[in-house]
Amino acid sequence: DTGVSQDPRHKITKRGQNVTFRCDPISEHNRLYWYRQTLGQGPEFLTYFQNEAQLEKSRLLSDRFSAERPKGSFSTLEIQRTEQGDSAMYLCASSLSTGRTEAFFGQGTRLTVV
Amino acid sequence: QKEVEQNSGPLSVPEGAIASLNCTYSDRGSQSFFWYRQYSGKSPELIMSIYSNGDKEDGRFTAQLNKASQYVSLLIRDSQPSDSATYLCAVFLGSNYKLTFGKGTLLTVNP
Numbered sequence: 001d002t003g004v005s006q007d008p009r010h011k012i013t014k015r016g017q018n019v020t021f022r023c024d025p026i027s028e029h030n031r032l033y034w035y036r037q038t039l040g041q042g043p044e045f046l047t048y049f050q051n052e053a054q055l056e057k058s059r060l061l062s063d064r065f066s067a068e069r070p071k072g073s074f075s076t077l078e079i080q081r082t083e084q085g086d087s088a089m090y091l092c093a094s095s096l097s098t099g100r101t102e103a104f105f106g107q108g109t110r111l112t113v114v
Numbered sequence: 115q116k117e118v119e120q121n122s123g124p125l126s127v128p129e130g131a132i133a134s135l136n137c138t139y140s141d142r143g144s145q146s147f148f149w150y151r152q153y154s155g156k157s158p159e160l161i162m163s164i165y166s167n168g169d170k171e172d173g174r175f176t177a178q179l180n181k182a183s184q185y186v187s188l189l190i191r192d193s194q195p196s197d198s199a200t201y202l203c204a205v206f207l208g209s210n211y212k213l214t215f216g217k218g219t220l221l222t223v224n225p
Contacts, residue, residue, distance in 0.1 A: 033213055042118075042202055042215040043158065056210050091157055093213070101146055101206070103213055105157040 004106035006092050012112045013082055020078045021109045025094030032075050033103060034067055035091040043091055049075060050097055082113045118205050120216035128224050133190040135219050137203030147179055147186045150202040152218065158202055162188060193223040
């Protein structure tokens with residue numbers, strides 16, 4: 001296992017289109033996080049899962065954002081009707097929920113909305 | 115008070131000096147604390163974790179935790195130009211253990 005994998009690495013889309021990102025966590029990790037990061041800011045929490053359960057979703061998110069983690073394995077993050085303000089790096093991280101709970105990040109998906 | 119707060123920086127130190135990065139957090143019940151390094155255009159990379167009060171050393175890095183003061187710090191000894199990056203403090207907050215990040219401190223090590 002080579003770590004957290006995200007796909008695609010880059011995405012350019014037109015305003016109003018829908019986009020979907022995928023994250024494959026480290027295989028034994030049961031916790032999976034999504035963050036959004038813009039220039040000069042720290043990662044902003046979007047949502048996280050423990051196994052297949054979505055435990056928390058940021059109140060900052062509009063209804064245009066949705067995430068799933070079917071069967072507690074990979075996860076998808078969908079943004080509907082994209083806006084220019086959605087342009088950012090979308091980061092996924094995974095961890096264990098007990099013991100050594102360090103979270104490890106994937107390489108991120110850079111979204112540009114034109 | 116912000117949930118996780120860091121010196122905004124930027125912090126500039128000469129090569130070979132000690133760089134000191136600070137972080138405070140709002141949740142007195144937090145138990146797990148992490149430092150990440152992030153190079154420009156890259157994703158965060160975990161460099162230290164600390165769970166107990168006191169110091170934890172790993173090579174040139176030392177993390178310090180004071181739960182009573184809700185304060186965690188990172189010291190980088192013998193700073194190198196390759197240490198130039200943004201350093202992010204992260205804390206598990208709340209009953210759901212949401213991993214929350216500070217804004218980060220940009221460190222520049224000058225040769």
